[in-house]
Ligand code: SF4
């Protein structure tokens with residue numbers, strides 16, 4: 001099925017706008033893997049021709065399709081600026097945030113394929129059930145656990161060096177791009193996955209926290225860090241540039257030798 005977003009009668013208007021702004025528009029084909037559990041037995045690919053500007057993001061194109069062609073197209077998004085982590089999806093076979101993927105960075109001479117993340121249950125169109133992902137996240141106790149209280153009116157003091165130790169892993173936005181790009185996670189639904197380990201790392205190496213051993217015990221399990229095969233898919237997928245594989249390696253080292 002092909003759905004053109006550009007009304008031929010409106011083309012002259014588009015060209016006029018283009019001439020006024022000096023920004024060139026392009027007609028790009030998006031092929032989206034659609035699935036409506038109420039009517040479809042299997043997902044199906046549907047193509048849409050969309051007029052976009054090189055400065056647009058894939059999220060803008062999805063909005064155009066949803067708002068101008070088919071309101072039933074379902075996907076998650078919130079901030080539209082790479083902060084909330086809700087619009088991770090597979091774009092041309094790579095896990096990315098739709099709001100951070102510029103059209104100009106894709107080869108628009110070919111169709112752009114968009115589908116839901118792999119390895120998590122598909123709910124509808126580009127939306128997956130994130131509960132297995134968040135269940136693993138909750139298991140590693142992703143919050144500060146301190147045995148003592150700070151002195152009244154005082155903060156828990158930490159040096160710059162101590163803070164830097166876990167700085168990289170504080171950047172996680174829980175988008176699941178890493179976990180859902182991991183072949184071990186695809187084939188073994190029990191593995192905690194990279195994001196849970198990243199968030200354990202964030203507290204294991206925090207000098208103010210006293211529950212690192214508890215988290216390392218949890219991750220020393222058969223479903224824990226040892227399932228990681230160091231394929232680096234997670235690091236390549238992370239839209240925040242976190243060195244995910246390195247963080248996992250540091251947790252492995254800590255489990256073996258202590259922090
Ligand atoms: S580590 Fe990166 S890819 Fe993984 S959930 Fe966090 S932000 Fe997303």
Ligand code: FES
Nearest residue numbers: 080082084085099
């Ligand atoms: S919509 Fe929030 S990260 Fe993309």
